[in-house]
Amino acid sequence: MRPELAERLSRIPTRPGVYQHKDAAGKVLYVGKAKNLKARVSSYFHASRNLDGRLRIMVSKVHDVEVIVTDTEVEALLLENNLIKSLKPRYNILLRDDKTYPFICIKNEPFPRVFPTRRPRKDGSKYFGPYTDVRSMNLMLDTIRSIFRLRTCSLNLAPEPIAAGKYEVCLQYHIKKCDAPCVGLQTTEDYANTIKQVEQLLNGKTGRLINLLKDEMARVAEAMDFEEAAKLRDQIAALEKYAERQKVVSGDLADRDLFALSTDRESNTACGAVFQMRDGKIVGRRHIYLSRIEETPEAELMQAVLERYYTESTFFPKELLMSVECSDPELIEDLLREKSGHKVTLHIPQRGDKAGLIRIVEKNADLMLSEHLIHKQKQSEGRVPHAVEKLQKDLSLPRLPRRIECFDISHLGGTDVVASCVVFVDGQPKKSEYRTYKVRTVGDGRSDDFQSMKEVVGRRYAKVVEENGPWPDLVVIDGGKGQLSSSVMALVDVEAYGKFPVVGLAKRLEEVFFPGDTDSVFISKDSASLQLIQRARNEAHRFAVTYQRKLRKKNTLHTELEEIEGIGPATSRKLLRAFGSLKRVREAAEAALAEEVGPYAARLVREYFDKGDERSP
Numbered sequence: 001m002r003p004e005l006a007e008r009l010s011r012i013p014t015r016p017g018v019y020q021h022k023d024a025a026g027k028v029l030y031v032g033k034a035k036n037l038k039a040r041v042s043s044y045f046h047a048s049r050n051l052d053g054r055l056r057i058m059v060s061k062v063h064d065v066e067v068i069v070t071d072t073e074v075e076a077l078l079l080e081n082n083l084i085k086s087l088k089p090r091y092n093i094l095l096r097d098d099k100t101y102p103f104i105c106i107k108n109e110p111f112p113r114v115f116p117t118r119r120p121r122k123d124g125s126k127y128f129g130p131y132t133d134v135r136s137m138n139l140m141l142d143t144i145r146s147i148f149r150l151r152t153c154s155l156n157l158a159p160e161p162i163a164a165g166k167y168e169v170c171l172q173y174h175i176k177k178c179d180a181p182c183v184g185l186q187t188t189e190d191y192a193n194t195i196k197q198v199e200q201l202l203n204g205k206t207g208r209l210i211n212l213l214k215d216e217m218a219r220v221a222e223a224m225d226f227e228e229a230a231k232l233r234d235q236i237a238a239l240e241k242y243a244e245r246q247k248v249v250s251g252d253l254a255d256r257d258l259f260a261l262s263t264d265r266e267s268n269t270a271c272g273a274v275f276q277m278r279d280g281k282i283v284g285r286r287h288i289y290l291s292r293i294e295e296t297p298e299a300e301l302m303q304a305v306l307e308r309y310y311t312e313s314t315f316f317p318k319e320l321l322m323s324v325e326c327s328d329p330e331l332i333e334d335l336l337r338e339k340s341g342h343k344v345t346l347h348i349p350q351r352g353d354k355a356g357l358i359r360i361v362e363k364n365a366d367l368m369l370s371e372h373l374i375h376k377q378k379q380s381e382g383r384v385p386h387a388v389e390k391l392q393k394d395l396s397l398p399r400l401p402r403r404i405e406c407f408d409i410s411h412l413g414g415t416d417v418v419a420s421c422v423v424f425v426d427g428q429p430k431k432s433e434y435r436t437y438k439v440r441t442v443g444d445g446r447s448d449d450f451q452s453m454k455e456v457v458g459r460r461y462a463k464v465v466e467e468n469g470p471w472p473d474l475v476v477i478d479g480g481k482g483q484l485s486s487s488v489m490a491l492v493d494v495e496a497y498g499k500f501p502v503v504g505l506a507k508r509l510e511e512v513f514f515p516g517d518t519d520s521v522f523i524s525k526d527s528a529s530l531q532l533i534q535r536a537r538n539e540a541h542r543f544a545v546t547y548q549r550k551l552r553k554k555n556t557l558h559t560e561l562e563e564i565e566g567i568g569p570a571t572s573r574k575l576l577r578a579f580g581s582l583k584r585v586r587e588a589a590e591a592a593l594a595e596e597v598g599p600y601a602a603r604l605v606r607e608y609f610d611k612g613d614e615r616s617p
Helices: 003-010 037-043 053-061 073-087 134-147 159-163 188-202 206-222 226-244 298-312 329-340 352-380 386-395 448-467 481-493 528-562 569-579 582-587 590-597 599-615
Strands: 017-022 028-034 064-069 094-096 103-106 114-117 126-128 256-264 269-278 281-291 319-322 345-347 403-412 415-425 435-438 474-478 502-506 511-513
Touching: 003 037, 003 064, 017 037, 017 073, 028 037, 028 053, 028 073, 037 064, 073 298, 073 329, 103 134, 103 188, 114 134, 134 188, 134 226, 188 206, 206 226, 256 298, 256 352, 269 298, 269 352, 281 298, 281 352, 298 319, 298 329, 319 352, 329 345, 386 528, 403 448, 403 528, 415 448, 415 528, 435 448, 435 528, 448 474, 448 481, 474 481, 474 528, 481 502, 502 528, 528 569, 528 582, 569 582, 569 590, 582 599, 590 599
Parallel strands: 256 319, 319 345, 403 474, 474 502
Antiparallel strands: 017 028, 017 064, 094 281, 103 114, 103 126, 256 269, 269 281, 403 415, 415 435, 502 511
């Protein structure tokens, strides 16, 4: 870590707030929130923190950190949300929600208008939505206009122009669609009462509104105001007809928001779906797409969906149901309590009717994600990335290398030899088709790479020949002429040679060779085509090394315990499960070991490690 950055981290306060990681050019790489800024920001630079690949790359680029202090974590959440939307940092999970969908607005003005808009503004107006189904929104507006007498004009209905008699009644008054507040025929109190009823309808409180109107109808009828009673009767009839179209899914008539998450790691995309239940009826739904999710746990993805949804929401139910837990439920509870003024319960139902409701939302989240990915695929069909086109041109390939397969060998001093094959489609890794291999022909030293590569390539394409595909458009071998020649021999043996081009990428000078050619193909070092091959080679190396370490760790954990005479695989596994690691088994007291595997095995293990400690210098 740079000394300047270390000094900057030491000065960060321990208060809540928002932090921004910046690169050397001052560009914001990542925006985050924290209850304790100093602890959170410093944790990124601790070697012990297990960051996913996306954040590891981000941390390697951090040149400076800027912080903004807030009074509470909820304030930090709201500020973080605004900064992410305005800055769009490269390493934040991207949330693409329904901001292009329309809302219903109740305008902050005298005698408020009710109209659709796609541009919510912070002007004191109330917004309901967004509506993913525009037909549903138009139905709601038609219902409101058929039940309530609201103005549709854009006149300035301030008290002064009304009192000055600047306006005249229009057609809407004559057809009984408006009560003409513009000429003083309707009071502000009466109009405000109508707006409250509209808000109840928009919040899904149909049953409650009907009951209130029935009480009001009975009151005015008793007062012999039959014209007003008839108007209320017609409103009630229209509301009851509208309520019939709303599906009742819960018998307890509760208000709930139901959240579910669907993820597709291969496409690096997730979808958060929310169903809005009011009075036991589903009155609306919304979805939020997340991209660049990498290895982000589902709990953090759910947290991101909840934060985005409730920082922009205008209605807050008493209960929130989720398909998976969120990473910081206390923050969500604080946010909801602060914005709503009441406690909201978070719950993950496991059985019963509520679990059934969540399953419905999960199915819809899966469906929406599937449709989103299909739409993206259709959009990208026919589009070939520039790097793929450039690679075809630079290597004079017979067809576009849309499917590239790359091989790498990894070993530790000639032992634990493994190999990997990674697949890139249209310039992007397709991780579901990655494969690893344990090399069966093991020798010693670098010369064994040739035989190892021959074995793995032969195994790979013997299967492809047998199954008649999928055939690559280009195969890249990590290594020079020796590895490439060994691969060609393998392809000849399985009768796959000539079905696709194969090249070698030599590490030292990053040269590309074709089989049999003495000279390498010249490709500029900053060319997109060479960078694409290098990305595939680096990914193959990473995947092979990861697999080798996994095998080595597994073997190390089990082998040393099993070397103890009288300790078999079952006892070894039992000890490792109980203590978590070989180090903890080594340090455990004999009594603690005996509780897990009995006194005899405990004595054997303790004697083995004690003798080892005596032998150590």
